[in-house]
């Protein structure tokens with residue numbers, strides 16, 4: 001559905017040259033939900049704006065929904081839906097009017113536009129808001145309207161730029177449900193960007209990690225996490241030195257580190273290492289007061305490939321979630 | 322394309338229809354000139370062929386109206402640019418020309434409503450002019466306001482940020498107005514000023530409007546004015562369409 005080779009974009013401002021996207025290759029198959037994960041400024045929006053015909057690439061080629069991005073932008077536009085990071089409803093527009101307008105802009109005749117809009121208002125629970133001015137909607141309501149607008153013409157590929165940024169947890173969950181349903185019931189291909197780890201993890205079949213305009217890792221969330229090689233086990237007890245020594249003798253144990261009140265180490269699989277650890281501690285009569293297993297997160301993946309943590313710039317809401 | 326233009330037109334005229342007062346608000350400037358400045362000319366200017374000074378002054382104010390309503394049209398695009406409406410529409414199959422012309426059409430319609438009100442006010446103040454001349458004058462003003470609104474949208478789309486729009490538009494409209502002989506005929510100007518005004522397309526529009534209001538339909542001024550306005554319109558529409566098509570920021 002999407003095939004991209006060497007896509008790049010350079011911005012020339014008066015003060016500086018910014019290489020926002022530096023040669024991105026990617027392929028998205030029909031029916032996939034693929035997430036573009038990266039911190040702010042990584043080049044996610046820029047890539048999306050190129051793929052949606054809004055921005056001319058400086059280099060590279062792309063085929064979107066079966067059409068060449070450079071040669072047939074109009075054909076691409078017919079087959080894609082785009083929901084920008086900040087949405088796109090007119091502040092003075094009314095909910096139903098906005099939807100009808102979008103349907104008509106996509107060449108649906110009056111009757112089909114009306115039926116389609118009824119259907120979407122129903123699906124996105126916008127029925128009670130039909131005559132409201134979009135400026136008066138809550139964040140979650142706005143986002144549902146944005147999604148409905150992007151879907152009006154039943155696009156083959158849907159591009160979502162940070163679909164749940166700045167939403168409350170409940171609205172986020174709703175958006176996720178809608179995206180999943182869209183993909184399951186309508187076989188839509190979804191390409192979304194996010195800087196939320198949990199979103200990439202929960203929603204995407206495949207994740208592309210982007211940093212400084214380059215894709216630095218790609219795979220299913222499970223594959224990516226496996227790359228970080230193993231779980232972290234953290235144990236505590238009164239005799240830390242003995243704990244550390246025994247932990248170090250476990251099969252596959254690495255990176256043993258002692259902190260002020262615990263010992264941390266890495267094993268390929270935490271669930272099978274624990275019984276072995278218990279037995280060894282028992283035999284040596286080393287007491288244990290607590291044990292925790294941390295499975296790797298996409299943040300560990302990000303840390304491993306970039307040397308930085310993605311959480312450093314995540315807003316409070318994600319940390320809590 | 323006509324269908325797309327109408328869609329965009331209906332979308333952008335919506336807010337105007339919901340609060341028609343906005344039509345009156347944006348014509349305050351020309352009305353003030355008409356009411357507070359026009360009467361001063363009654364005893365000052367004697368134009369051959371004119372029964373009174375209003376026949377000379379009102380056409381100028383009509384051009385001024387087209388200049389302000391058309392030239393400031395881009396202000397309405399700024400909130401839509403900010404809200405992402407423009408990008409949202411650019412990711413539809415709608416022709417780029419329709420995206421521009423739909424909005425231009427709205428400004429032309431608004432200008433025409435204002436122009437009729439303005440001419441009615443002028444008539445109350447004492448203007449007398451042939452009906453055919455008034456109708457042709459309105460038509461020319463319509464095309465002129467379309468050209469200016471297309472230029473205004475182009476600027477709104479091209480400037481790197483929205484805060485530059487107001488200063489740029491203001492610093493363009495005022496000299497355009499003063500150098501067109503809107504308030505007083507350029508015949509009163511010293512040579513250098515008159516030469517500068519030759520480079521202002523609005524001068525030709527004003528001359529044509531004055532000839533039309535005097536019923537002088539076959540005058541060279543009319544032909545030249547119509548040509549200039551039509552060419553400028555074509556140029557600004559092509560320019561505006563290109564800035565809708567351009568994908569660079």
Ligand SMILES: Nc1ncnc2c1ncn2[C@@H]1O[C@H](COP(=O)(O)OP(=O)(O)O)[C@@H](O)[C@H]1O
Pocket residue numbers: 011012013018019020038039040041042043044045046047570
């Ligand atoms: N129009 C532009 N002009 C100049 N620089 C830009 C422009 N758009 C984006 N950038 C720069 O490109 C980089 C990538 O931005 P963006 O694609 O918006 O990142 P993301 O969406 O991942 O947060 C940033 O450094 C940003 O400042």
Ligand SMILES: [Mg+2]
Pocket residue numbers: 041044045046085161162
């Ligand atoms: Mg972004």
